[in-house]
Amino acid sequence: MAQMTYLEAIRDGLLGEMRRDPGVFVIGEDVGVYGGAFGVTKGFLEEFGPWRVIDAPLAETANVGAGIGAAVMGMRPIVEMQFADFVTDAFTQVVNMAAKFHWRTGHPLPLVIRMPYGGDVKGGPFHSQCMEAWFVHTPGLRVVAPAFAEDAKGLLVAAIRDPNPVMYFEHKHLYRYQREEVPEGEHVTPIGRARIVREGATLSVISYGWMLHKCLQAADAVAADGIVAEVLDLRSLAPLDRDAILGSVRKTGKALIVHEATRTGGVGAEVAALVAEEAFESLDGPVVRLASEDAPVPHSPVLEAAFQPSMDEIAGAIHRLAAY
Amino acid sequence: MAQMTYLEAIRDGLLGEMRRDPGVFVIGEDVGVYGGAFGVTKGFLEEFGPWRVIDAPLAETANVGAGIGAAVMGMRPIVEMQFADFVTDAFTQVVNMAAKFHWRTGHPLPLVIRMPYGGDVKGGPFHSQCMEAWFVHTPGLRVVAPAFAEDAKGLLVAAIRDPNPVMYFEHKHLYRYQREEVPEGEHVTPIGRARIVREGATLSVISYGWMLHKCLQAADAVAADGIVAEVLDLRSLAPLDRDAILGSVRKTGKALIVHEATRTGGVGAEVAALVAEEAFESLDGPVVRLASEDAPVPHSPVLEAAFQPSMDEIAGAIHRLAAY
Amino acid sequence: MAVPETQEGGLVGAIQAASAKGETLAPSDLLEILYHMRLQRAVEDRGVKLYYQGRIPGAYFTGWGHEAIAVGATYALGPQDLLAPMHRDLAAYIMRGIPVRRIFAQFLDREGGLTRGRDGNIHMGSPSLGVLPFISHMAASVPVAAGMALACRQRDEARVVLTFFGDGATSTGAWHEGVNFAAVLRLPLVLVLENNQYAYSTPVSRQTVAQSFVDKAPGYGIPGVAVDGNDVLAVFAAAREAVTRARRGDGPTLIECRTMRVRGHSEADKTFYVPQELLQEWAARDPIALFERRLREEGDLSSEVDRAMLERIAREVEEGLAWAEASPEPAPESVSEGVYAEEREESGRGEAGEDPSWPR
């Protein structure tokens, strides 16, 4: 075990896989000489050379498309979006070319797209978006979104080894904010498994990414009032860990779902729908969602604080649901 | 009133608006000389000339972008996607340029994107997709999806007059399948209002588009068993008509949501989540969703029949929920 | 990178220069080329009949009149090379190892089709045979083909990727990004434009106002050459030069093959928008007839060989179709199988000779 930031853990996972498997390579804008806009691949060019650390033109369709082509040939490409927001420039490649590839051909497509996403980085509407729901609604893609450094490493390794296209959502705010003990060397977090981060019986708080940490703080804050919140970190969004979600809600009888993506049509809707259909008989209260406002992500920190669910709002929602 | 197919009703609405307002124009591939891949704009070039009926290059980003630019200048562009599936080539323009425009600038962006969508046309994975959920999860866009010829006309007129970007989902299977009396001349269906197509008290069946008709058939089929299903046509998906949805479910106590889009993360999830949160106290049974399999849309009619919810499956789901 | 001499001479000069080089082909090569052109025509002809009999679900597309491009370009590839075709290149699929029977099964949406009935007649391929299945979104294959070429470069394999696209496709962002990516990284990619003067009903004048598509090449720093797309040897010669250049490490070449779409965009299209004279002019230049005449004139096609070839093709078509007809409809419940690959599935390296992917 070693203390690592979330960003260092990503880097550690990437480095290990690059060393293990000569088919693994990274491609993206400014990933080589510069080492990536956030420094994730710093030093990689020197170690692996320009054909495994490819400084690409400013062309997301080309870069994702090239990743797909290389994957068809048995390579294990990792395409870095400089910011997740720019994946819209490669949308056809992701949702039509990559996602449907195995189903159409029976041929695996081992591709990872690294998606630095999320807000609280003073990034504004085009450098802060959380668009994971688009991909969760696209059969053929796997979608993961770690909240902890340990899983940032473990899920990246799993994604690289997975024979399917994986959208790997790494939260920019967590890059340096989140720091913990991370297993050194080989470490895999299986895709599709949620984790109970905090056990409890009063209600289930279901979240992922940066908001998961706010949920943990809120759970601590309400503990003084005798509320024992269970906090579930989804980690994988496609596939969702149905058993973990339903298991927790069947136990507690109440579900609060929190995410940073905008509310309408977010992943929280799917989780809520799942609970309302499959755990209905266990429900002792409404299935509550807390998410960002249905608006673009604002640049001003003042506005962003109002936009995003706050720890206080989460604690408030826990209180209300617990009292229901 | 006149008998019209769904396609004729679209054409009628478009023609009326083109005649009424010289700022309205259509742009897209093969919309001029050919009259559109489905013939919606046949004869338009002759009547309105090449600057209001623009045969565009094979370039969706250019065509949507040009529509946005013209809208910025106070025109009322209608951009036709030849098939809705191709909108992924214009994704940045839709979700980043258009959707966020008013919020960033305070300036309206009156744009309509016509999206011929949906299956049962032997189109396969790239000519049959239902991707409305992506846009419902994109604040700043309006999304409509008429099931009837009357609303196909009325919602198109409303979309053209709306000062916001509107994703207008027109179902290809309904083009010729659906035919009814449609008001002639001026006719507007307000965006954001659902319609109770069939009143009932046993349960609420909530749907839209082509599946709405299957739901009506299923409702008729189960009527013999004393089940009086209420069938709600959402018509607008963004904004959803919360009052209509909640009103119906509060009355019946049960909700079945049916759509053609794939299940996970579809619009049905949002409707279910809404119901599970806001109508929880009225619920007498689980909130049930019926949707297409989480897979690409298959080409083979045999496979597509298995892929899509069938009338029998809907009737079965109604039976089970009614009996709950 | 300099633009090759063929461009300066304009279209005619280019055609002559390219055709001249075709002469090194052996007589057996010429017959094989004719065979593949005829086979494409025969399979598609049978497809048209099936379509009018209502036996092909959905739209049906042919490459009628484009056979010289499909065959001429593909014939320039070596056994380990790779292909990213489009919807007018049926022969290319066959030449790269996809059996006729599986193509018919694909037409009929049967389990034996390359996509097990999942995708339509033109959306097929076999990654394990090195044939990228294309998707509807025009030019989406171009960046993917660049990526296949990238993998060859990364592994120091002397393999080349050849991709086809239409005149309409050149207007897309995907085309631009893919071509430029390959140019910048000097990847072994051959870019074959099938300029058939229309994209559905849209004439080339709405796709570009450049004097010629070849004028696009210098903007990417790559050579460009225009050839008569109805002259199979001209196409072959240009492709062979481009393949050689690519294999040598000198990067992509743009080859514009000029032809005409003499049938509808799909079989449902009556092409009222195409001037009759244009259709007639090009119908008189049918690439198969042109090549047959040339072979006969030069004594390379005896009437026995001719007859035997036609019989072989007829037999292959009928056997292929019979196999396809015997192939079952896909099982309804199979629709949601294989949305994801399973843990243990390994990618191949796109080596020719492996089996097509479905069924595994």
Add this chain to the structure above:
Amino acid sequence: MAVPETQEGGLVGAIQAASAKGETLAPSDLLEILYHMRLQRAVEDRGVKLYYQGRIPGAYFTGWGHEAIAVGATYALGPQDLLAPMHRDLAAYIMRGIPVRRIFAQFLDREGGLTRGRDGNIHMGSPSLGVLPFISHMAASVPVAAGMALACRQRDEARVVLTFFGDGATSTGAWHEGVNFAAVLRLPLVLVLENNQYAYSTPVSRQTVAQSFVDKAPGYGIPGVAVDGNDVLAVFAAAREAVTRARRGDGPTLIECRTMRVRGHSEADKTFYVPQELLQEWAARDPIALFERRLREEGDLSSEVDRAMLERIAREVEEGLAWAEASPEPAPESVSEGVYAEEREESGRGEAGEDPSWPR
């Protein structure tokens, strides 16, 4: 369409040809041009200070060294013309009527900013002033600018749209589609490339291997011209010619302005990847200093005028900043206002002289 004579002479010839035409400007024009270049520098300079004081949220970008492009090109526009700028063109915004005070308020994320604190320092504009606010996605403005030009053409307004973009942006599909669309429809669009040799850390050699960006023009059937991007009169002359051509109905022109990004990509970037000599070479060619020297040499800038201009600029900067600092933070609850326009809202026609859109 023929490529104009300026291209043949290569870069130097082009610069000379273009500069020569600049001479028809009146002395007052020259001073106005200098004023705008200096004003951009002064505003951005103040911005850099604010940034290092931690008062500008997020990243901060300047157009340091690009002032000749922003001012020279924009100065060629008429009062009713339209602009789609990018992130190195601050002067262009000001020249089209956006007040300095609102720009500072934008820097500070205040309610008085052009986006009411909603978007960052460079993502601003005013549709009602005919200035398209750009989005982060590089080149996404290009097809939109083409659409603005389309509207002018549709309404038979003799207006021209001018758009800026970087060398990196030319690699995007959006750029290709937008340029080609405008070319095919012969729209009144002027395409100004700010080739500053880098896209973030990526050198131009990774964006294209064409000999020059101007080589892309014939592929779109439009004229292309290269100019020294640090010579404001050369830029102006090329832009004026392109504006005239566009207004005449002869369609788009590509103008490549060659310069160098002498600061970091953003102020957080230390540009370790740029060779020091390159930075020094171009720092010695600062466009403002070059133009000042020229004006002084030709007697067009007396020391009084000079002093008065600098004082005016200093005053405008301080007044603008003071206004911005007095502008309140946006109200937290305002964040979800205006996601949709309301029924009654009418689009303007992009006429200069209208108020910026927010606040209404």
